[in-house]
Amino acid sequence: MFKAWRRERAIRRVQQGDGRPLKPLRWWQVPFGRSLFHLYPSPDGLRPGTYTVDIKHWGDKDGEISADLYLDGRHHARSKTPAAFPVEGGLIEVAMSGFGLKRCHYVTAEGEEHQLVPDPKSSAGRRARLEHDHPALSRTIGTVSVLMLVIGVGLNLVQIAEPLSQIPPIAENLGTFTSPVRLPFWLNFTLAVGAALASTERALRLRYHWLLDAGGN
Template identity: 40%
Template sequence: MALRPVRLHQALSRTVHTITLPDPDGPAVWAVETRTTEDHRARLYRDGQRTSTAEMPATFTVPGGRIEVDAGLYGVTRVHLVTPDGRERRLAPAPGTLEHRRAALTRDRPRTSRAIAVTAVVILLVNLVLATPVWLEMVTSIPEVADRVGTFTSPVLLPGWLLGTLMVAGVAAAVERAVTWRHHRIVDAETLWTSL
């Protein structure tokens, strides 16, 4: 099966990353495709033709090493060539992907890119502060947990429209962090709550 270009309507659900590697018959372009909303599989292509498919986390053997692939709820978390000596090289996002568009924004408009990145962190931190008490109330409302540790009532009471807005903003911020390959244990802990 042939690899198709990534269309605009697929930007949030499909990624393709590529790398050119030497081969006895000449350089070959290897591509890894993931479709996070359809299945949890990675597909490997050589010069546009599918060669294999694997469940993620996936490892594909290629000339000069192996390609390791994994994805989370908000996008690809790993797509690297690992050489036999342990060196790693991330594959490049293919044109049309959200990652490629975001990298172009960073290159062409660095100030706008930084402003978007900072805004995403602020949104995730605000959501983390607001979500923690709500999450604790949810967990302690489970009878088995309440019997052991008691219940907790969240002091945070937000109107439904604000909760919805924060959830949408949190998802957008999480996608922003994923496509720019940024991750921090505390900042990105909030992405767990937006997935509930």
């Protein structure tokens, strides 16, 4: 029920588009966080147009991130994220994490989900091409990303547990905990950078786990 309420709230935020043309993706925008994802016409003809989601990750002057929806290259709608755009046969849902996109999916009225196709020129498109051309290397990179996040989350929990256990009510009832791990600043910093890179890599594939990737934020 909460999910349905959140979806309805996102739908109410959608604003009508102004019809302007979609600007091409420039090379200098790729490393600075502009993403394009496409939903192509359905084979059955029920969804005849091509929808394109355009997201600029840096947001506006207030830090709010919006998604723009284009239909056949013309501005169709706009919404703050998380966004839910009504389209033929369902919704296009867009959501962000601290390191990029965590969701850009077409959800049918029956509840089936299909990830939109990243533009080939975008960072996500280049990552998808690596997965297609070099699947073994792609799996290795994905595994390393998960390991970096697991290590980072685990070490953070162990190091945070000690000061938390010294809070009087906790210490009186459960006792105190002495962390067996005391990392130097440079290693903590290195692990934090590694976790950030891992979360960014996973965001390029729209992979997100509330514990792993939120822990990298």
